[in-house]
Structure formats: C-alpha cells, structure tokens
Amino acid sequence: MHRKRQSAQISLALLIASAITLGMLVLTVVLIAQSFRGMEAAKVSAASATAKQLAVSVDDRIHSITAPPSTALAVLSHDSLAGAQTLARRLERLPVLADILQSSNIVSAVYAGYPSGDFVLLRKVRSSGTLQFPDAPEATRYVLQTITRSSGEIPGEWRFYNADMQLIKRIPVPAYTYDPRTRPWFKAAKVSESTELSAPYAFFTTRETGITLSRKASPETGGAGTIFGIDVTVTDLSSQLAELRQTPNTRIAIVNREHQVLADSGNRNHPGPAIAGALNQAGEDIAGSPVNQFTAEGRDWYGMTEPLGALQQEELTIAVAIPADELLAEVWQALARQTVIAGLIALLLLVVGWFLGRQVGRPLEHLTDQVSRLSRFRFDTPIRSDSHIREARQLSVALDDMAKTIRSFQSIATVLNRGQDLNNLLQDILEQIVHILGQERGGIYLFSRQQERLTLAVKQKLELPETIDGLPADSDDNEVIRLLRQRTSGHPVFAILRNRRKRLIGVLAIEMELGANTQLSDDLIVFVDEIAGSAAVAIETRELIESQQALLEGIIRLVANAIDAKxxxxxxxxxxxxxxxxxxxxxxxxxxxxxxxxxxxxxxxxxxxxxxxxxxxxxxxxxPEYVVDKAVKLETIHNRVHEIRTRFEVLWRDAEIHYLNRLLVGDYESAAERERRETRARLQDEFEFIARSNQGGEFMHEADIERIRTIGRQTWLRHFSDRLGLSPDEQQALKDVPAPPLPATEPLLADKPEHLRPWGEHIPPVRRDDPRNRWGFDMALPEYQYNRGELHNLTVAKGTLTDEERFKINEHIVQTICMLDALPLPDRxxxxxxxxxxxxxxxxxxxxxxxxxxxxxxxxxxxxxxxxxxxxxxxxxxxxxxxxxxxxxxxxxxxxxxxxxxxxxxxxxxxxxxxxxxxxxxxxxxxxxxxxxxxxxxxxx
Missing domain, CATH: 1.10.3210.10 (Hypothetical protein af1432)
Structure with missing residues (x-):
C-alpha cells in the first residue's frame, strides 16, 4: 500500500491555542474526581474493616458450634455402649444418645462405629428446620439406623421412636450397606488419642452440610477400636450471615480451600458471580487496601476476603461482595451537587469554545460524514479530506488504509468460516493473505507427524520444494525456519502454523518483494504471524470437523455391527x-x-x-438375545423340551413299574403286557406331537391346541423339592407360592405362577396416556413382561413368539427412538x-x-x-x-x-x-x- 508524500500543513495546535480557557473545565473535573476518589477510598476502608470484624464474629460462632458437641463426645467415649457387642445391649444405651441430641439444636446425629463393621446411629427426624424423613410415621422424633454384621450379612434396619423414646415402627433396609470403617471420620479417630474434627461436607443420609466430631472409645469400656461420632450442622450460618449485611444486596459467603460454599447470605450452595469475583480477586485492585473492584451480574462490585481462624486445617475464607452503587450512594449524591456547579461553569466555557471549535470542526465535518459510512460497514468507501490541517489529512489517510485492511480481513474471515474442502480452503487462505500483504507469491506446507515431513499443499507463483524431510514433530519455530532457509531459495517470510495445542501443522511462506514491505520489520513479522495463526485455527478446525465426522461414522458402524454380531x-x-x-x-x-x-x-x-x-x-x-433368536416355542435360555422329555421318561418308567406290580399281585401277564405296550405307544406318540408343536409354524388348529392341553393334564409324581438351587429371580417368583408337601403330583405340562414375570417398576412408556410418553407412542402393553408357561408357549398359533415376546421384539423400536433422542445431536x-x-x-x-x-x-x-x-x-x-x-x-x-x-x-x-x-x-x-x-x-x- 503506497502513500503520496504530503506537503507541510498548518498545525492544529496553533488553532486550538486560543482555547486554553478550556483548562478551567479540566481543572474542575479533576477536582471533582479527586473528591470522589477520596470519599470512595473512605467507604472502601470502612467496608474492609467490616469484613475483618465479620471474620472475627464467624470464628466465634464456629467455636461455639464445635465446643459443646466436643464435650459431649468426650463423655460418650467412656460409655459402656463402646463395648456392647449385640444390638440388644446397644439399644439399652439409647437414652444416652437421645440426651446428647436433646442438648443441642445443631447436633443432628450421634453414632458409634465398631471394628466389626457394625453401626448404630440415632438421628433427629427434623434437623435444620427441615423434616429429613417425610415418610416417617406420625409422632416420630428420632430414627435409629443400625447395621449388624454378626450373621455374615449386612442386615440394615431403621427404627422410629417418639419423644419418649418409645418404639413406633421398625423396618428392614437391605439396601442400607453403610460401612463406618471406610469413612474419613472413623479412620481419623482410629489413629488419634483426641477428638478429631472433619472438614465440612454433605452428610451421607440427609445431605445436610455440617462437620463430624469423632473420638476413639476409652479402653476402660472394653470397646477397643470403637469410634464415636457426632454430626453438627452449620446451615444456620447462612441466615446469620444475611443479618450481618452492610447493604441490602451485600453478598457474604464462607468457602473452603476448594471454593465450596459452606454458608451464604443468599442461601446458595455454590459461589454466585459476585462471590466468585471476590474470591478470584477479579477486576482491579484498590491501591492501599485488600479490596478489588469488578463487574458481575451487570453491576459493579467491591470484593474483599478474610481468612478464618476456626478450622485452620480447612483454610476457610469469608468473602464479601458489596454493590458499588449501594456502597457509594452517598458519594454519588455529593458528586451530583458538584457536577451541577461544574456544569454551569462548563456551559459558560462551551459558549467561548464554540467559536473556536467551529474553526477546527469545519474541515473535520466532511471527514466525519465519510467515516460514518464505515460505522455502517461500508468499508469500500474511500476516505479523503482536502483540509489544510495536517492532522486531519493524516487522519483521512490512516482511516482509508484501515478500511482497506478491514476489507481484506473480511475476505479472509469469509474464507475461513465458509470453506468446506480443505484443499480449496488452503488455496483461498493463501490468496487472501498474499493480497493483504500486497504481494503476489506464496505457498502453504502441511506437516505429517508420522513421516516427519512438510508437503507443499498449495502455492501461488512461487517455486518451492514439494517435500521437506527430516523435521521432528517437537522442533521449535527457529529450527523449522532454519531448515526451510536451507531448502528454499529467495527471501520469503515464514510463519509457523500451530494448532491450539501448539503442535506443528504447517508453514506459510510469503515472498516479500513489492512495496515498502521488502524491508522486514518486527511489526510486519508479528502481523504475518497473527494472520497465520487465524489460518492455522481454520485449518485445524476443518481437520477436526472431518475427523469428527469420520469418528461419528465409525461409532455408528461400530454400534450397528455390534447389534448384528450379538x-x-x-x-x-x-x-x-x-x-x-x-x-x-x-x-x-x-x-x-x-x-x-x-x-x-x-x-x-x-x-x-x-x-x-x-x-x-x-x-x-x-x-434379550434368546427372544430375538427364539427358534422353538419352549426356548428361553435353553430349549425346555428336554425337561418335558424327562417327564415323559418318568411316565414311561411308571408304566414299567405298574406292569411289574401287576405281575407281583398275580394279574395276567398278557393283559399287563398289553397295557404297558399301549401306554408306551401312546406316550411316544404324544411326545412326538408335543415336539412337533414346539416347532413354529404358520397356523395351529384349535384341535391341536386342545390336544396339547389334554396331554398336559396327565400327572407325574415329584419327590424332590423345586425350591433348591434357584436363582434370585426364581426365588422372587416363588416368594408367595407355598411349597407343596412331597411327594407332589405335578401336571405333565403347566402354566405356573412362577412362569409369570410382572413389569414392576420397568413399564416402558408406550401407552398414549403415560405421562412419560413424550414421543407419541401408542402400543398395546401385555399384562406381563414375560409369560414362560409351557402351555402358553406351546399353543402359540403362529411362529414361536408369545404376545409378551412379540412386544419385547417390537419394543426395540421404542428403545431406538429413546436412545437416539437422548443423544445431544446437532440441529442438522x-x-x-x-x-x-x-x-x-x-x-x-x-x-x-x-x-x-x-x-x-x-x-x-x-x-x-x-x-x-x-x-x-x-x-x-x-x-x-x-x-x-x-x-x-x-x-x-x-x-x-x-x-x-x-x-x-x-x-x-x-x-x-x-x-x-x-x-x-x-x-x-x-x-x-x-x-x-x-x-x-x-x-x-
């Protein structure tokens, strides 16, 4: 970009020298500003002192919270509860635990953990003003949670007591598998001879925020290894902090070293923007004070922090954020009065300055009209001024150059954002960068990490080697440029292209041979590097998009192939x-x-x-795979026709036994033999019919269905219990079915209660009136999830699937929609x-x-x-x-x-x-x- 040499112009300073009286206005403004800063500093100092006092108050409050429970825990460590080895003996000491709970509003639970993994905990039903167990029986005051592992299992149990410690209800809780030996409070007290204090955390059962005091039982109790614990809530600190606010919208919070909120005047459980700004010391520091000024939630704030002496190992901090407009309200009122006075003075000075300003303004008005077009994004408008004022002429030239540069950056931004194909993108990037620099020749190399090679991707009128080998991936910029200088001719400028992780992805080469840029300067090199950085991001983004698309395609094929392979x-x-x-x-x-x-x-x-x-x-x-692959009607995980064959074998042998018994009592052998032969022939025929019916077909006649039912009504004698060796699922299915006395008469084929599997809590949302159904499903839901009844399956008229299994097959499309709808798919x-x-x-x-x-x-x-x-x-x-x-x-x-x-x-x-x-x-x-x-x-x- 070339500029005409400008002749000397009249200095603007000569024209505005007569406007020196405007310095009066400047002086007034400076005085007002100094007054404001003085009052602001006083307010900030007061706020800082308030924060220090808050820290002292909160320290006292935390000490008052921990002292009484610590004393109670020291007394409890000598109680015989530590040596109680049975639940009955532990229940005898409940009044002691209840007295500790009644002694303080902030104590929410008292408990003991035993080295065997046993656990007993007495808890208030209402803690921190909130009902923690809404499902507890009416009149419940305390909940006793116990775990007794003496039987080899973990029989968890909850008991509910009224205010007089009378038992209201007890319920088993098998899912309550809490192990006190794994908890931090147990481990800390186990190796300590004094009371241990935990960091504030969310309690296991109620999720309240609090701290735990734990202490090892005294040896004299006979409970070696028993650890006592007391949970203390600190949630009331938030309401107390709210009462200490200096202004209506002041924010006060107590946080730990991980910046987790333990108490907040706004009852938040995470640092709000204002508190976060104070903790991070965002914005500007106020000189001479520990206060910083920042912007959050659309307002200006003053923030300050003070460490707390309590719980020193947790490094607690109190953070205070005060809205600037509330803290400085009185300051602004005084400033407004001074401003009115200054405004009157300024009005007088403006009348004088108007005349002088016109002399300077006329030549600039025309320039302003042209520049306004730039504000409307008309960067193709030439900026010229014929003013004899030197500064105005120079400004017009600078603005014109700026407009041209912006037009060039618009062009390259469009290329970077809209390019789809990587090769075309590289060609467009090279053309735009060469144009911005006012040159004609250049090229772009791409780097291969596997081959440690630079490969020429695109070039424009510049002879460059097609490949440059021997370049390690961890080479720094100087090493890359030194190697390029050795392999290339001319004097191009090289810009190293690196991605967001600073890894080498390519090199931009521009031959600087036209205009004033033939002499390289630091500014020019920085400018080329910045443009190259934008190009590197665009190249990386396009490569990432292509690799992500390939990854998505691969994952989808992986899922599809996994389904087929299943x-x-x-x-x-x-x-x-x-x-x-x-x-x-x-x-x-x-x-x-x-x-x-x-x-x-x-x-x-x-x-x-x-x-x-x-x-x-x-x-x-x-x-389920066995449903998808069901080849015969009686197939589940295996083909159950083998069980039925065994029952026919039993009837076969029963016929043999009946034949021998008739001979023993003196019946005619010929008649007995005929009966045995006929029975066995019938059994063979019936089994063959059942086996054929097990094969799925297009249609089954009603007569065949009735024959299956008739065959199934035959009975056989079972001498072994059907309740042994069962899986948990089978045990659950037989839970409400009494076991018949042995020997038991069983039908040859049957639909038994244990063959049914109800839906329970796993009902799919396929009915139109289901409130979970937001996809518009409208499918008939079978009464049972599965029906494995033998008659029910053998009498399927078409194919091998029951209605329940057919629904399970059809449900795959419901799961398809639900699974895909849960994915964060882009709009396209x-x-x-x-x-x-x-x-x-x-x-x-x-x-x-x-x-x-x-x-x-x-x-x-x-x-x-x-x-x-x-x-x-x-x-x-x-x-x-x-x-x-x-x-x-x-x-x-x-x-x-x-x-x-x-x-x-x-x-x-x-x-x-x-x-x-x-x-x-x-x-x-x-x-x-x-x-x-x-x-x-x-x-x-």
Whole structure:
C-alpha cells in the first residue's frame, strides 16, 4: 500500500491555542474526581474493616458450634455402649444418645462405629428446620439406623421412636450397606488419642452440610477400636450471615480451600458471580487496601476476603461482595451537587469554545460524514479530506488504509468460516493473505507427524520444494525456519502454523518483494504471524470437523455391527438395510414420478438419512438375545423340551413299574403286557406331537391346541423339592407360592405362577396416556413382561413368539427412538430419531410405535420401511424362516401394499428402477435370484 508524500500543513495546535480557557473545565473535573476518589477510598476502608470484624464474629460462632458437641463426645467415649457387642445391649444405651441430641439444636446425629463393621446411629427426624424423613410415621422424633454384621450379612434396619423414646415402627433396609470403617471420620479417630474434627461436607443420609466430631472409645469400656461420632450442622450460618449485611444486596459467603460454599447470605450452595469475583480477586485492585473492584451480574462490585481462624486445617475464607452503587450512594449524591456547579461553569466555557471549535470542526465535518459510512460497514468507501490541517489529512489517510485492511480481513474471515474442502480452503487462505500483504507469491506446507515431513499443499507463483524431510514433530519455530532457509531459495517470510495445542501443522511462506514491505520489520513479522495463526485455527478446525465426522461414522458402524454380531441370526441386517435404503433414495431423487416430483434432499439431509438408516435397529441392543433368536416355542435360555422329555421318561418308567406290580399281585401277564405296550405307544406318540408343536409354524388348529392341553393334564409324581438351587429371580417368583408337601403330583405340562414375570417398576412408556410418553407412542402393553408357561408357549398359533415376546421384539423400536433422542445431536441431525424409528409404521395407521398414517410419513421414512421389509424377507440367516426368492419376496410385499402396510409409490419405484435386482446381485444367493415379471406388481395407471 503506497502513500503520496504530503506537503507541510498548518498545525492544529496553533488553532486550538486560543482555547486554553478550556483548562478551567479540566481543572474542575479533576477536582471533582479527586473528591470522589477520596470519599470512595473512605467507604472502601470502612467496608474492609467490616469484613475483618465479620471474620472475627464467624470464628466465634464456629467455636461455639464445635465446643459443646466436643464435650459431649468426650463423655460418650467412656460409655459402656463402646463395648456392647449385640444390638440388644446397644439399644439399652439409647437414652444416652437421645440426651446428647436433646442438648443441642445443631447436633443432628450421634453414632458409634465398631471394628466389626457394625453401626448404630440415632438421628433427629427434623434437623435444620427441615423434616429429613417425610415418610416417617406420625409422632416420630428420632430414627435409629443400625447395621449388624454378626450373621455374615449386612442386615440394615431403621427404627422410629417418639419423644419418649418409645418404639413406633421398625423396618428392614437391605439396601442400607453403610460401612463406618471406610469413612474419613472413623479412620481419623482410629489413629488419634483426641477428638478429631472433619472438614465440612454433605452428610451421607440427609445431605445436610455440617462437620463430624469423632473420638476413639476409652479402653476402660472394653470397646477397643470403637469410634464415636457426632454430626453438627452449620446451615444456620447462612441466615446469620444475611443479618450481618452492610447493604441490602451485600453478598457474604464462607468457602473452603476448594471454593465450596459452606454458608451464604443468599442461601446458595455454590459461589454466585459476585462471590466468585471476590474470591478470584477479579477486576482491579484498590491501591492501599485488600479490596478489588469488578463487574458481575451487570453491576459493579467491591470484593474483599478474610481468612478464618476456626478450622485452620480447612483454610476457610469469608468473602464479601458489596454493590458499588449501594456502597457509594452517598458519594454519588455529593458528586451530583458538584457536577451541577461544574456544569454551569462548563456551559459558560462551551459558549467561548464554540467559536473556536467551529474553526477546527469545519474541515473535520466532511471527514466525519465519510467515516460514518464505515460505522455502517461500508468499508469500500474511500476516505479523503482536502483540509489544510495536517492532522486531519493524516487522519483521512490512516482511516482509508484501515478500511482497506478491514476489507481484506473480511475476505479472509469469509474464507475461513465458509470453506468446506480443505484443499480449496488452503488455496483461498493463501490468496487472501498474499493480497493483504500486497504481494503476489506464496505457498502453504502441511506437516505429517508420522513421516516427519512438510508437503507443499498449495502455492501461488512461487517455486518451492514439494517435500521437506527430516523435521521432528517437537522442533521449535527457529529450527523449522532454519531448515526451510536451507531448502528454499529467495527471501520469503515464514510463519509457523500451530494448532491450539501448539503442535506443528504447517508453514506459510510469503515472498516479500513489492512495496515498502521488502524491508522486514518486527511489526510486519508479528502481523504475518497473527494472520497465520487465524489460518492455522481454520485449518485445524476443518481437520477436526472431518475427523469428527469420520469418528461419528465409525461409532455408528461400530454400534450397528455390534447389534448384528450379538445374534448369529441377524448378522449383516444393520449393514444391508442402509445400503438398500440409500439405493432407493437415490432413485427417488431422480424419479419423474408424480409422487416424488417435489422430493429433494440437501447434503445434510442425505447424511442425516444415512446415519438414521445405520441406527434404525440400535434399540435391539436392549432386546434379550434368546427372544430375538427364539427358534422353538419352549426356548428361553435353553430349549425346555428336554425337561418335558424327562417327564415323559418318568411316565414311561411308571408304566414299567405298574406292569411289574401287576405281575407281583398275580394279574395276567398278557393283559399287563398289553397295557404297558399301549401306554408306551401312546406316550411316544404324544411326545412326538408335543415336539412337533414346539416347532413354529404358520397356523395351529384349535384341535391341536386342545390336544396339547389334554396331554398336559396327565400327572407325574415329584419327590424332590423345586425350591433348591434357584436363582434370585426364581426365588422372587416363588416368594408367595407355598411349597407343596412331597411327594407332589405335578401336571405333565403347566402354566405356573412362577412362569409369570410382572413389569414392576420397568413399564416402558408406550401407552398414549403415560405421562412419560413424550414421543407419541401408542402400543398395546401385555399384562406381563414375560409369560414362560409351557402351555402358553406351546399353543402359540403362529411362529414361536408369545404376545409378551412379540412386544419385547417390537419394543426395540421404542428403545431406538429413546436412545437416539437422548443423544445431544446437532440441529442438522435432529431428525435422526424420527427417521430411524418409523420403519415399522404402516400406511393405514396400524403400525407401531406411534400408529402414524401415510400422510404423516415422509418419503425417506416410507423408503426405510421398504428396505427393512425386503432385507428381512430375503435374509438367509433367520432361525424361523428361509430366505425367500425375489418373486416370493416381491409378491409378499405387493400383498403388504394392498393391506395398507407399505407405500404403493415407493414399492413400484423399488420394482421399476430395478433396485431390487441390483441389491440381489450384491447380497443374495444365486438360488434366490429368479426371473421376475415386474408387470405383476405395477398398478394400472
């Protein structure tokens, strides 16, 4: 950028010399300012003294909190409770613990921890003015929490007492597994001979803020290793701090060394912005005082801190923040009066200065009009002034240069923000930087950490080596530049490109050969480095975006492959459906069919659909594998037909025993043999029928169902208990079922209460009236989560799944939507849960999970349903069916179209475009690819 040499101009100082009288105004302002600063300093000193006094008051309060409980704990350490080894003996000493609780309002709990892990704690139901146990029985005053490990387990128990220490209620709490031996208060007192005081913390059960005093039991009690503890709340400090405020909005807080709030005048549990500013000494320090001034919550504040002498090991601090407008209210009133006087003087001086100002202002008014265009972001406006005032002319030239520089920075900012492809981004960055510097030649190298090499990415009219090897990744800037100087010719300026972690990512080279910049200066080098820094951030950002996109794609494929790998029968489904769906979407985008005339997708929408297709079955990760892979009706974790075969074996041997018994009592051998033969033949036939019924089919006749029930009514004798060796789940199922006396007569097939698994607290939010259902699900919920009854499963009319298992299979789409909706997806991927979760909807509104109709489903959603159904029909890895041929699959899909299941337009596009054929050639077995008469599936126009 070249400038014309300017002739000497008249100095502006000569014109304003006659305005010296304006110094009177300056003097007035200085005096007012000094007065204000003096009054401000006095107020700040007073505030600092107040903070010191607050620290003394709070120290006294903390000492008053800890002294009485410490005395009570010293007395308790000699109590026989320390040596009590049974719960009964410990209960005898409850009055002692109750007396300690009654002695102080701030003591919330008294307890003893034993070296065996036993624990006894007496707690007030109401502490710190709050009811801590709202579910406690009426009239409860105390809660006794005990853990007794003498039985080898951890039988936790809570007991509720009234004010007279009379037991109201006792309840077992198995989940109460508190171990006092692991707590800091126990460990600290165990190795100490005196009372130990903990840091303030949130109590285990009530979450109140307080401190714990703990002390080892005296040896004379016989309780070696027993530790007594007292919990003391400090929550009332907050209300006391509020009473000590100097102004209505003064903030006072007590914090520990981690800046955790222990008490706050505003009843907060974390440092507010004002307190945080005081603690961090934000803003400016007030000279000569420990006070700092800062801005928070839209207001100016004065902040100060003082250390507390109490609990020195915790390094407690009291922080005070006072609004400046409240502290200086009186100062401002005095300042206003002085300002009125100064204003009158200024008015007189302004009349005099107006005349002089006009002499200076006229040449600048024109310049102001032009500069105002800059304020409206018109940086392409030339800035010129014909004034004879030297300073005005120089100002116009400087502003013009500034406008040109801003225009250049606008251009490079646009390039950095909008660049998508990395190569194009680098080329645009190089062109803009070369233009800003007023040069013509340059280049950008990118660094490879693996190869320790610089590779020329882009260049502009500058001959540079394509690669520069032998550059370690940890080289500093001087080493990089020294190596570049050795390998390149000319005298380019090098700017090292480093990312936010200061790692080398590349080098910018600019040949400085035009204008005044041929002579390098420190300012020019700094300027080039700053521009290069912006370019480095843009390059790193683009690389991060590309790597994040690749990572997201990899994670999604990982989830899909994990779902396919979970079941050997559905391997590849999550991979094949996206491919087929994408093929059909591509056909819809170029189709001239009326149904797809307005259909279009941006690149972001295509990416959104692609991710949704890969994740369309991610909910299957929650589906039990034995349900997904259920090949026969009696299969759970194993095929239960083997149990039934064993019962038939029992009946077989019973027939043999019956035959021998008849011979022993003298019956005719021929008649007994005939009966045995007939019974065994019947058993063989019945088992074969049961075994065949265990195989899933398309339909089961009512007569077959009735025969199964008839066979099941046969009985056998069980001599062994069915309550031994059970899992916790089985024990829970039999909890309310009494065990029959042995030997017990059992039906051959049965639906037993233990076969039922209720939903309990795990009811999925699929019913429309469920308040948790914010997705619009509308599905029928079976009465039970599982029904493993033998008759119930064997009499399934179609397939192998019961209604309960069918719901569990269908629920995978609910889990898909819920899982994807829980992800923090960006706006461009906001429709992924919907696209992934609607492929089981039907055009007639009878699908699931939301019962959407065709009018409520987009083209991509209808295409996803087509892809999912076709892949399922042709898949050869399902346990319940064989992979169908193309004609069979398309015939079934055509029938599904007629039944309102699939979309007619999407199906015909699928057939007409030959998408099914291309997919088959890539993924189906040769025997499945048969000739297809496409005209059979085209509806006449």
């Amino acid at each position: 079941s050997p029968y559905t391997g590849g489904h999550c991979e094949r459906v996206p491919k087929l769906a994408q093929m059909l979407v591509d056909e819809a985008l170029v189709s001239d069919d009326l149904a797809f005339g307005s259909f279009s997708m941006t690149e972001e929408q295509r990416q959104e659909f692609h991710l949704a297709a890969w994740l369309h079955d991610c909910g299957k990760i929650t589906s 991927l906001a429709n992924v849960p919907r696209l992934a979760g609607t492929h089981h909807e039907r055009m007639d509104g009878n699908g699931y999970p939301c019962g959407l109709t065709a009018a409520e489903m987009s083209v991509p959603e209808r295409i996803m349903a087509i892809a999912d159904v076709f892949e399922a029909l042709t898949a050869v890895d399902r346990p319940y069916k064989e992979g169908k041929t193309l004609t069979e699959s398309l015939t079934i899909m055509d029938r599904m179209v007629e039944d309102g299941h699939l979309d007619r337009a999407a199906f015909e596009l699928f057939v007409r475009s030959g998408t099914y054929q291309r997919y088959a050639e890539a993924h189906l077995r040769p025997e499945q690819i048969d000739p297809v008469d496409e005209s059979l599936f085209m509806k006449p126009g």
